[in-house]
Amino acid sequence: MQTxxxxxxxxxxxQDAPQPRPSKHQRVLAxxxxxxxxxxxxxxxPCANCVKSRTQCVPATLAPRQRRRRYPERALLDRLRGYEAxxxxxxxxxxxxxxxxxxxSSDTIVGDDSHDEQVAEVATELSVSSIALENKVGHQAKxxxxxxxxxxxxxxxxSDSSQDxxxxxxxKTAWNQEVGDDHHLLLGPFPSTISLYTLHPDPVxxxxxxxxxxxNVNPLLKxxxxxxxxxxxxxxxxxxxxxxxxxxxxxxxIYCTAVISITSEDCPIVFGSSKDDLLSKYRLGCQQAxxxxxxxxxxxxxxxxxxxxxxxxxxxxxxxxxxxxxxxIAVRIAHRMGIHSEFALEECTPFEAEMRxxxxxxxxxxxxxxxxxxxxxxxxxxxxxxxxxxxNVSDADLRPExxxxxxxxxxxxxxxxxxxRSELGDHIRHTSFHLDFANPALIPIAKHGYPSAxxxxxxxxxxxxxxLGICDQENPLHFMVIWTIRGQLAKYQLxxxxxxxxxxxxxxxxxxxxxxxxxxxxxxxxxxxxxxxxLTKGFVWLNQMYFPFPGYYQIxxxxxxxxxxxxxxxxxxxxxxxxxxxxxxxxxRYSPIFLLLPKFILQAWEAYEVSPRLxxxxxxxxxxxxxxxxxxxxxxxxEKNKDVGLVNLSIDLGxxxxxxxxxxxxxxxxxxxxxxxxxxESHLWTAPVxxxxxxxxxxxxxDTYMNQMDWTTFxxxxxx
Numbered sequence: 001m002q003t004x005x006x007x008x009x010x011x012x013x014x015q016d017a018p019q020p021r022p023s024k025h026q027r028v029l030a031x032x033x034x035x036x037x038x039x040x041x042x043x044x045x046p047c048a049n050c051v052k053s054r055t056q057c058v059p060a061t062l063a064p065r066q067r068r069r070r071y072p073e074r075a076l077l078d079r080l081r082g083y084e085a086x087x088x089x090x091x092x093x094x095x096x097x098x099x100x101x102x103x104x105s106s107d108t109i110v111g112d113d114s115h116d117e118q119v120a121e122v123a124t125e126l127s128v129s130s131i132a133l134e135n136k137v138g139h140q141a142k143x144x145x146x147x148x149x150x151x152x153x154x155x156x157x158x159s160d161s162s163q164d165x166x167x168x169x170x171x172k173t174a175w176n177q178e179v180g181d182d183h184h185l186l187l188g189p190f191p192s193t194i195s196l197y198t199l200h201p202d203p204v205x206x207x208x209x210x211x212x213x214x215x216n217v218n219p220l221l222k223x224x225x226x227x228x229x230x231x232x233x234x235x236x237x238x239x240x241x242x243x244x245x246x247x248x249x250x251x252x253x254i255y256c257t258a259v260i261s262i263t264s265e266d267c268p269i270v271f272g273s274s275k276d277d278l279l280s281k282y283r284l285g286c287q288q289a290x291x292x293x294x295x296x297x298x299x300x301x302x303x304x305x306x307x308x309x310x311x312x313x314x315x316x317x318x319x320x321x322x323x324x325x326x327x328x329i330a331v332r333i334a335h336r337m338g339i340h341s342e343f344a345l346e347e348c349t350p351f352e353a354e355m356r357x358x359x360x361x362x363x364x365x366x367x368x369x370x371x372x373x374x375x376x377x378x379x380x381x382x383x384x385x386x387x388x389x390x391x392n393v394s395d396a397d398l399r400p401e402x403x404x405x406x407x408x409x410x411x412x413x414x415x416x417x418x419x420x421r422s423e424l425g426d427h428i429r430h431t432s433f434h435l436d437f438a439n440p441a442l443i444p445i446a447k448h449g450y451p452s453a454x455x456x457x458x459x460x461x462x463x464x465x466x467x468l469g470i471c472d473q474e475n476p477l478h479f480m481v482i483w484t485i486r487g488q489l490a491k492y493q494l495x496x497x498x499x500x501x502x503x504x505x506x507x508x509x510x511x512x513x514x515x516x517x518x519x520x521x522x523x524x525x526x527x528x529x530x531x532x533x534x535l536t537k538g539f540v541w542l543n544q545m546y547f548p549f550p551g552y553y554q555i556x557x558x559x560x561x562x563x564x565x566x567x568x569x570x571x572x573x574x575x576x577x578x579x580x581x582x583x584x585x586x587x588x589r590y591s592p593i594f595l596l597l598p599k600f601i602l603q604a605w606e607a608y609e610v611s612p613r614l615x616x617x618x619x620x621x622x623x624x625x626x627x628x629x630x631x632x633x634x635x636x637x638x639e640k641n642k643d644v645g646l647v648n649l650s651i652d653l654g655x656x657x658x659x660x661x662x663x664x665x666x667x668x669x670x671x672x673x674x675x676x677x678x679x680x681e682s683h684l685w686t687a688p689v690x691x692x693x694x695x696x697x698x699x700x701x702x703d704t705y706m707n708q709m710d711w712t713t714f715x716x717x718x719x720x
Contacts, residue, residue, distance in 0.1 A: 029060035092347065196248070196292070199285035200240040201255070205271060206233070209258040216261035216538035217254075219477045222358045222418040223305050224250075225351075226395050245293035249306035252286035256313030261541045279313070286310045296329070299337050301356060304330065308363055315545070320373035327367040331380055334363055340385040350405045351398050358390045358415070361422040369545055379438045381429045383445055389422045390415060412471055417481045420467045424488060427459065433496055451496055453515075460489050476535040487526030487548075494519040494550055510565075513558055517571060520554035524574040527551070531581040548578065549596070556600040563608035569619055575601070576623040583627070598628045 030041035046057030267275040338344025339356035368381040394413040430447040471478035497516040
């Protein structure tokens with residue numbers, strides 16, 4: 001290879017030209033190739049390294065108006081002050097570096113040239129990292145206190161907030177101390193006659209509840225780290241009179257969620273007490289433990305976890321409109337802690353950051369669901385936060401002492417349900433379809449528009465290939481993952497179809513109707529598998545939050561419009577199977593939810609009965625129709641007997657000088673009573689009056705009573 005040497009002004013090569021003696025203030029730099037290779041250069045021209053490699057030796061030159069010799073150290077100190085300011089703003093303790101007084105910038109430092117180059121490299125690296133940090137800070141809300149103090153700081157220490165007269169943490173502390181103890185705001189004062197340790201079960205039952213929690217609740221939420229928490233609970237169980245307040249609140253919340261995850265029949269067998277008694281006792285203990293650990297002002301992850309688990313435990317007995325505002329408090333606490341923000345999570349250890357991500361996603365799903373059922377259009381599942389999806393790693397892969405995030409596994413882990421659900425939720429929250437229902441003002445920042453059929457197919461195939469296809473259906477958790485996600489994908493396709501069709505100016509053709517009804521059938525079939533399989537018995541507590549109303553409505557409306565279409569029998573079988581799974585096992589047929597379905601189900605069957613038979617074989621009366629008519633007839637008989645009793649009582653009161661008539665009883669005794677738990681005869685509502693006609697549905701005043709119902713209790717589009 002021929003080496004081309006640089007030419008001087010007189011045309012001679014620089015190698016032949018006489019080399020001038022460098023002046024005192026001029027130094028020869030390493031050539032560019034040695035700098036790139038990061039090897040020592042002998043600073044000749046050409047240098048030994050370039051001669052050996054037979055490459056052109058190009059001397060490095062200083063850029064015009066290069067920084068002065070003192071600048072790298074000053075830049076280093078400025079960057080350190082910036083980092084210290086960030087640590088102070090986030091209340092993170094550290095050892096402050098007190099910078100020495102800076103010399104005049106015209107002073108020169110006599111020293112080794114290689115040392116100067118190392119300092120320059122460090123300054124460059126710090127400059128790059130600081131730019132990245134400033135970019136991240138740009139996504140954070142600005143601090144009012146920072147900009148109030150900035151005009152009055154020393155220009156040489158502009159980034160140092162340690163000497164500010166007005167500091168944000170001091171103002172917050174003063175306001176907190178001004179009002180004293182305010183934790184009775186939501187949970188009430190602590191009863192002085194009750195000692196909290198007396199509400200704990202004995203150690204044997206503590207371990208039973210802990211085991212139930214690990215089997216039924218933790219696999220779905222993954223908000224607690226079993227390996228580290230188990231040792232703490234074992235130690236606490238040995239002395240319940242001296243437990244850390246946050247841990248004690250977490251223990252009581254674990255008791256509560258463990259109890260709601262088992263049936264009423266199993267509670268007396270396992271614990272010797274009824275389910276209601278256990279829940280009353282442990283909920284009281286959890287309330288008081290949260291009160292003790294000052295949950296409204298907490299920054300402790302255990303305390304926030306305890307609050308979320310407590311709210312999950314009260315869900316079956318609280319209306320969504322009441323529970324949703326309480327969850328709003330949990331969301332605000334989470335925002336204050338920064339668990340929704342990757343900027344804040346980067347300040348945590350990898351272990352703590354990952355646990356906070358799991359906690360945030362669990363809270364986001366729960367709050368979004370309750371907001372849907374409570375008829376709130378503001379949901380947490382939106383694109384305004386940047387918390388990453390939890391990693392597909394097991395608890396054994398997470399250790400408090402780890403220094404970097406673990407590598408996600410390709411095979412299923414014990415966190416797979418939380419991971420796959422979060423990944424699907426992360427995709428949906430960035431679609432304009434979801435934001436059209438949740439918060440249309442955020443549509444401009446959506447990453448995806450209304451998904452097409454091809455997009456939905458690719459999304460489903462991607463999740464099948466990466467997760468569902470490698471799951472074992474004999475494993476209870478894997479079974480739950482498979483049918484939950486497949487059901488959610490089917491519901492997603494159904495809701496997208498309905499939303500898109502509502503925007504079209506023309507009516508849909510048969511192909512579109514078939515596609516929508518096929519999605520509804522698949523949605524109900526997946527839900528039926530989850531509700532009836534013995535593998536998911538411990539997970540029913542979560543499934544009960546997701547009644548598949550959109551599937552019922554789509555199928556009933558399509559059957560009413562097309563009574564004898566080709567998949568009519570399959571559609572009736574799907575709704576009948578799902579009806580049996582819900583109303584024969586998990587919800588009483590006398591529940592208010594019952595009133596939501598008879599009208600359009602019976603109308604769909606009546607449309608078939610009066611339509612011309614397009615198929616050779618007539619459809620048998622579906623089981624859901626027979627069940628509804630049987631239940632309505634029983635209600636009519638009960639009301640008939642009740643009316644006879646009321647008439648006799650009225651006559652008796654009139655004869656004794658009392659009122660001659662009595663008002664008709666209200667349709668519902670208490671609409672706020674539980675409706676998502678097992679049948680409880682003591683909570684049955686007073687049924688509306690029904691004619692004694694042979695067909696009870698013929699004169700059943702469903703329109704009247706359905707209009708009187710509080711529909712927000714049951715939700716609306718697109719939740720259900």
